[in-house]
Amino acid sequence: MASKVRFSKYQGAGNDFILVDNRDNAFDRADEALVEKLCNRRFGIGADGLMLLQTRENYDFEMIYYNADGREGSMCGNGGRCIVAFAHDLGIITDKTVFLAVDGIHHASLSADLVNLQMIDVTDFALDGEAYLLQTGSPHYVEFVKNLQHKNVFQDGYAIRNNATYGKEGINVNFIEAEGDGYFLRTFERGVEDETYACGTGATAAAMAVALQQNLEGDINIPIRVLGGQLYISFHKQGKHFTEVFLKGPAQFVFEGNY
Numbered sequence: 003m004a005s006k007v008r009f010s011k012y013q014g015a016g017n018d019f020i021l022v023d024n025r026d027n028a029f030d031r032a033d034e035a036l037v038e039k040l041c042n043r044r045f046g047i048g049a050d051g052l053m054l055l056q057t058r059e060n061y062d063f064e065m066i067y068y069n070a071d072g073r074e075g076s077m078c079g080n081g082g083r084c085i086v087a088f089a090h091d092l093g094i095i096t097d098k099t100v101f102l103a104v105d106g107i108h109h110a111s112l113s114a115d116l117v118n119l120q121m122i123d124v125t126d127f128a129l130d131g132e133a134y135l136l137q138t139g140s141p142h143y144v145e146f147v148k149n150l151q152h153k154n155v156f157q158d159g160y161a162i163r164n165n166a167t168y169g170k171e172g173i174n175v176n177f178i179e180a181e182g183d184g185y186f187l188r189t190f191e192r193g194v195e196d197e198t199y200a201c202g203t204g205a206t207a208a209a210m211a212v213a214l215q216q217n218l219e220g221d222i223n224i225p226i227r228v229l230g231g232q233l234y235i236s237f238h239k240q241g242k243h244f245t246e247v248f249l250k251g252p253a254q255f256v257f258e259g260n261y
Contacts, residue, residue, distance in 0.1 A: 006260050006261070007022060007029065007036075007040070007260065007261040008022070008023070008258075008259075008260055009021065009022050009040070009047065009258065009259060009260070009261060010022075010023075010088060010091075010255065010257075010258040011047065011049065011255075011256040011257050011258065012084035012085075012087060012088060012253060012254060012255055012256060013084070013230070013253075013254055013256055014080035014081070014083045014084045014117075014200065014202070014230075014251060014252060014253045014254070015080060015199065015200035015228050015230040015231035015232070015233055015251050015252060016198075016199025016200050016228070016229055016230015016231060017050050017078075017080035017081070017084075017198055017199055017200040017201065017202070017230060018048070018049050018050055018199075018256070019049050019050060019051050019052065019053055019078075019080075019081050019084050019085075020040055020041065020047055020049045020051075020052040020053070021052075021053050021055065021084065021085060021088045022052065022053070022054050022055065023055050023088075023092060024054040024055060024056050024066075025055065025056065025057045025063075027056075029054055031054065031066065034068075034072035034073055035072060036072075037052050037068045037072040038070070038071055038072030040052055040261060041068075041070040041072070042070075046261070047259075047261060049070065050070055050191070050194050050198050051067060051068055051069055051070055051075065051078060051081055051193070051194070052067075052068045052070075053065055053066065053067050053068070053078075053081055053084070053085050053088075054066040054068075055085060055088060055089060055092070055094075058101075058102050061100055061101050061102045061107075062089060062094055062095050062099045062100055062101050063085075063089055063094060063099075063101050063102075064101065064102045064103070065081070065082060065085045065101055065102070065103040065104075065108075066104075067081055067103070067104065069192075069193025069194060070193060070194045070195075071193050071194075071195065073193065074104075075104075075140070075193050076104060076105065076139060076140040076141070076203075077103055077104055077105040077121075077122070077138075077139025077140055077203055078139075078140070078202060078203065079119060079121060079138075079139065079201070079202020079203045079204075079205070079206060079249045080200050080201065080202035080249075080251070080253075081202070082103060082108060082110070082119050082202065082249075083110070083117035083119045083202065083249065083251060083253040084117075084253045085101075086099055086101070086110045086112060086117045086119065086253065087112065087115070087117055087253035087254070087255065088255075089101070090112055091255060095112075097111060097112050097113070098110070098111050098112075099111075099112075103139075104139075105122050105139040106122060108120055108121075115252050115253065115254050116250060116251065116252060116253075117250070117251070117252075117253045118248050118249075118250040119202075119248065119249045119250070120246075120247065120248055121138060121139060121202075121203070121206050121247040121248065121249055122138065122139050122247065123243070123244060123245045123247060124136060124137065124138055124210060124243075124244040124247065125242065125243050125244075126242050127210070127211075127214060127242060130143065130167070132145070132146070133145040134207070134210075134211040134214060134215075135173075136207040136210055136211065138203040138204075138206040138207045138210070138247075139203045139206075140174055140203040140204075141171070141172075141173045141174065142173065142174045142175075142176055142203060142204055142207035142208075143162060143168070143173050143174065143175045143176060144176045144178060144204075144207050144208050144211040145175075145176065145177055145178070146178055146179070146211075146215065147177045147178070147179055148179060149179075150177055150178070150179040150186055150188060151186075153177055153188065155177060155188045155189075155190055155197045156190065156196060156197050158175075158177070158190075159175035159177075159189075159190020159197065160190060160195075162175045162190075163175050163190060163192055163195075172192035172193070173192060174189060174190065174191050174192055174201060174203070174204050174207075175189065175190040176188070176189045176190075176201070176204045176207060176208050177189075178208045178211065178212070178226075181227060183225060184224065184225030184226060184227060185208065185209075185212060185224065185225070185226050185227070186226075186227050186228075187201075187204065187205055187208050187226050187227070187228050188228070188229065189201040189204040189228070191204070197229075198229075199228060199229040199230030199231075200228040200229065200230040200231065200233065200251075201228070202233070202249050202251070205226045205228060205233045205235055205249065206235050206247060206249055208226060208235075209222075209224040209226060209235035209237070210235075210237070210239075210244055212224055213237075213239050213244075214242075218239060219239055219240065219241075220238065220239065220240075221236070221237075221238050222236065222237055222238070222239055223235070223236040224236070231251065231252060232251065233249065233250065233251040234249075234250040234251065235247075235248070235249055235250075236248045236250070
């Protein structure tokens with residue numbers, strides 16, 4: 003473990019992350035206890051997750067993502083957008099990038115403080131009652147509800163995430179409701195084990211659930227409001243197949259320091 007950790011804090015629609023430039027491999031990737039401590043909001047820096055930016059041959063960089071509980075996680079969409087902004091601020095990239103994450107290769111572009119991140123193709127889904135189950139880099143449960151503003155997302159999300167079906171591996175639980183020309187989404191995230199202000203892979207899964215429920219086809223763009231701001235999901239849908247999937251939204255530097 004490095005005696006001092008140089009870090010930057012970024013947020014994407016209220017989903018906040020600790021970013022560490024680890025091209026020198028000074029940060030011990032096996033130190034889960036340190037990651038958990040850094041993410042603790044009372045005894046550490048505080049974040050929904052931590053990311054290491056690593057050198058990777060043939061790519062601009064590699065993204066290593068940890069959940070707030072200290073364990074390496076699956077893909078994080080808002081985290082992906084934030085690490086793109088971080089790489090830009092470090093001078094590694096300009097307005098476009100190709101990088102590697104746990105779920106494969108990602109392309110992204112930057113304009114002002116908005117990052118448009120390509121997500122993985124999705125070729126199938128399942129149902130749990132009326133809820134949709136989609137794998138968008140992380141596993142997601144999407145349920146359409148009413149009066150979402152007043153829903154106890156922690157209580158209801160916790161119950162689903164820990165039930166007999168999903169308890170072992172965990173699942174991210176999303177509740178969505180139509181709102182104006184778009185949708186309002188709230189998410190309980192595994193690994194954080196709480197509701198977060200935004201979830202990029204969750205917003206992506208929720209937009210796909212909308213398209214499935216409404217039998218939409220072709221090129222689709224769905225605005226999704228989350229607690230921390232506005233996200234836009236676009237894709238091409240043909241039957242159960244989603245291609246050219248993009249997650250667009252803000253990614254902003256908050257502060258930097260040493261721990």
